[in-house]
Amino acid sequence: MTSLDDLIRSCLLPAVSGSGLTPWLRRQLETGMPGVLVLPGAVPAGRTDAAVLAGTVHGHAEDLLVAVDEEGGDVTLLDHAEGSAYPGSLALGVADDLELTARVATAMAEDLAAAGITYNLAPSLDVNSDPDNPIIGVRSFGSDPALVAAHGSAYIRAMQNGGIAVAAKHFPGHGATVSDSHHSLPVVPIDADTFRARELAPFAAAVAAGAKSLMAGHVLFPAVDPDAPASMSRTILHHLxxxxxxxxxxxxxxxxxxxxxxxxxxxxxxxxxxxxAGADLLLLGGADPQPLCDIIVAAVHEAVRGGVLDADDLARAAGRVAALRSWTGAARRSRGVGQEAAARAARSTGDVVLPGPAVVVELREDAHSQVGGAHWSIAEPLAALGLTAARITVGPSGDGPEEVLATTGSTPLVLAVRDAYRHPWQRTWLDRALALRPDAVLVAVGMPDDAALTDTASITTHGAGRVNTRAAADLLAGRP
Structure with missing residues (x-):
C-alpha cells in the first residue's frame, strides 16, 4: 500500500537551478518524485547542458518528467544564452497561419526531444486583452479568443504528436491583469459571462485538443470565486x-x-x-527544494489528519501524474526505438563531419502521388544542432549551382538529394555543383544509388523519415 508520504512526494515537481541534481534530489527521484523542472541557471550552455542533465535524470527512470518553459520568442531555456530560434506566440498569431504554427511547434518538439526534455510548460493560452499586462504580452497569440483558441490547439496537437507533453497556461486566463502574479495577486474584475466567453474559450479548445495538462494561474476572478485565486479555487479547478x-x-x-x-x-x-482545490502537481521553486518538500509533507499530513484534505483525492492526483509520466515514457521509448533503427541503417563514406554550420541545399523533385509527399529535411535537424547556416531548396526549374553557390564562399556545404540518380536534371546539377565544391557532403535520403554520384564524402540514410534525417544530422555533427 502506498504511504501518504509517497503520495505527497509524487505530486511535487522540484526545480533544478545551478546546483544540479543534489544527492537529496537523486534519492527523491529514486523513491517516487515524478521528475524535475529545469531552470535556465541549471543549463548555462543551453541544449548541450540540457541534454546532459536530462540524461542524468532519465538514468534514474526512463519515464521521469523533465520539464521546461519553452515558449519560443521571449521565453526559452534551450536558447536562453543567445535568444530563441523560434518566434513567440504573438508573432505566430500575427502571421495567422495554423499550419505554420503547427510546423513551429513540431520543430520545437524535435529540439526538446533531442535534448531529452519530455514536458513543456507551454503554450500560453491567455487572451491578451489588456495592453498594460506586464507578464503576458508577446507570450499570447493575441487579443481575439477565437484566434488564441485556434493557434493554441494547433500548437498543442503538433507538440504532443512530437512526443512532448504540454501544460497549457495560465488557466483560466492571465491576459487581463495589470500586475505580475509573481509579486502580487492580480484581480480581474470581469463578469461571469465575459469570463466564459473570453478567458475560458482557449482552454476549452485545449481540453478538446487533448492537452495532457493545464497550469493554473495565480489570478483572482471575484465574479467566479471571490475568496481564492484560480490556483487555489475549488470552484474553478474542481467544479468547473x-x-x-x-x-x-x-x-x-x-x-x-x-x-x-x-x-x-x-x-x-x-x-x-x-x-x-484540485491541483495534482505542485511546482517547487527556489534554489533548494528540500526544505519546501519537508514543509509540504508535514502540512499535508496535518491537513489529512484534520479532515481538510482527503487521502483518496491525493491518490487520484498521484494517479494522474503517474499517467502523464507513463505517456511521456512511452513517447520516449517509441522515439528511441525508431531513432536507433534509423541510426543503425545510416552509412557514411569519407569525412562527413562538418567543421561548422553549413549551407544546406536540398534538391527536390515533384512528389509521386503515392510516395514522396511526406515532409523531409536535412536542414531542420541540423538546425536543431546549431549546424545550419542557410537552407536553399532547388526544384526542376530552379537556379543552377553556379548561381546558388555563388555566395557560399568557403562555408561548409551539404547537398541533400532523394533518388537523384533517376532524374537527369539532378544528376547534371550535382555534377556541376561538385565540380565547384568537391568538399561538399552528399546526403542521399532515398535509394543509396545516389552515393555513386560522388567519389567524395557521402551519407546514405535509406529513407527520408524524420528519424532518418536526424541520423544523418548526427553523423554530420560527429555525434555517436
Missing part, C-alpha cells in the same frame, strides 16, 4: 474543470513556487489549498 468539463489531465499548481519567498507558513498554506 473536473465536474463541468470532465477534464482528467494533470492540473499544475504554481502557488507553492510563488509562496516560497514569503516563508514556511505561506508555503504550507499554498500547498494545502492548491491540493484541496
Amino acid at each position: 474543470l473536473r465536474t463541468e468539463w470532465h477534464y482528467d489531465g494533470v492540473v499544475v499548481g504554481p502557488a507553492v513556487a510563488m509562496a516560497s519567498a514569503h516563508g514556511p507558513d505561506a508555503v504550507a498554506d499554498a500547498a494545502v489549498r492548491s491540493l484541496r
